Amino acid sequence: MSEVQKSRQMAFPPSVLARIAPDVSLQRHLAIGLRPSLRNFTEFKSLEISQGNLNSLGENSVIGSAVAKNGDTSVFCGITLGIVETSGASPEYTSIYPVVEILRGRSGAPTDEEMITSQKIYESILHANIIPSESLKITPGYEIRDEENKTSSILYPDTPENISILEDIPSFSGNKKSYSFVLYAHLKVFSRSGPIFDLCYNTLLSALTNVTLPSIYIGDTSDKIKVPVRSRGNFGHLSGGDNLYIDSNKSLFHALKLQKNEMGYSSSFGVLDEIKPKTVVLADPEGDAEESCITSKINVITNKSGDSLKHVSICGGGANVSIDVLKESIRLAQLRSLHN
Structure with a gap:
């Protein structure tokens, strides 16, 4: 090869090579025991x-x-x-x-x-x-207005005292709606x-x-419909209608x-037959090279303790997803759930 031909050879950075020739980029890295992201085969991203x-x-x-x-x-x-x-x-x-x-x-x-x-x-x-x-599920409260003092309060049916007051209100007793x-x-x-x-x-x-979640109450900003309410000798009104509002009292948030115990982690794996006769399992695929070349995929969702499988899906492709490969993927997913 002449000096002129040598000078015309092109060298691509790894990121560019992964885009234009992902299969070549992936094979080069796997041959030396690393991935394009420089992670080990079974290493997850942080x-x-x-x-x-x-x-x-x-x-x-x-x-x-x-x-x-x-x-x-x-x-x-x-x-x-x-x-x-x-x-x-x-x-x-x-x-x-x-x-x-x-x-x-x-x-x-x-x-x-x-x-x-x-x-x-x-x-x-x-x-x-x-x-x-x-x-x-929502157990709404009811807004009651005190016409004498021009104030309003919200009663929730969470205590016997409040229930006894609200039971005298026709709209409360007849309201069978659930929210x-x-x-x-x-x-x-x-x-x-x-x-x-x-x-x-x-x-x-x-x-x-x-x-x-905030507490919810039933109220109405209009003054057209009112139901008389008597409580502790005071005379007030219940706002009519079924308009729902958020109670801004932070102490009532729950x-x-x-x-x-059913929550956990989702982990994905790619399966490749690039290193014969060994099948390679790549945890947490990343980058153009791995994503475009991996056609066999496994997704495992385990609970937090790692002793229960909530979901397993297998997408077959260019590699053989054997029982041993599936077991290894489940084992790695369980370890990840235990240590996170």
Whole structure:
């Protein structure tokens, strides 16, 4: 080869080579026993999650939040609530409605990855039996106005004394409606560098443990409909209508009751046959090279103690997912749950 030809040879940085020739980049690293991210085959990225404290009331207020960083990827999760009228028997457990958004500097309709991830998170939390439906039921209070002193107070049917007062109110005795909270999660992903389900799922679970629910009362800002109420010799009125309001008294907030023993971690693995005859299991895939070349994938969700499997999914592809590979993936996922 002449000196001119040698001078024309191109050398690409590892990050560029991973984009233009991901298979070549991955094979080079696996041959020396490392991955493009320089992690060992069974090494997970460090996961740092911190909970927020955004309980200020107001329109679209956040009742629970968490921020997580996993490698180069960060996720912000904020949880908001809604109220629905319920009827009939409800299932024992419910879920949360997540919306995943990957920030790429563009706007438009959700991508397939965002919609599939959102649906999978909903199904995983529902079938893991984490959120009891009973914990979201609402026992509303009633706003009573004192016309003489031009003040109002809110009574909750949580004590025999309050119940005896409220039972004299026709609208209270005849109100057979039931209400329940509905939880929504908004997850924003920054600097995506690999599959996002694990990070979004783990961040959402952390945010759920940070949720505090407000008390709700029935009131009406109009002065048109009033029901006379007599309490302790004082004469007042109950606001009519079924308008629901959030009680801003922070002392009445209560933590969301969760089945914390059913909560755990989600872990993903890639399976490759690049080093013959050995099958390689790569924990926590990352980067363009690994993501584009790995077609066989395993996802495992275990509870916190690691002794129960909440979800296992296998996506077959270019590598053989044997029983031994599956056992190794489950073992690594259990170890991760125990040490986090």
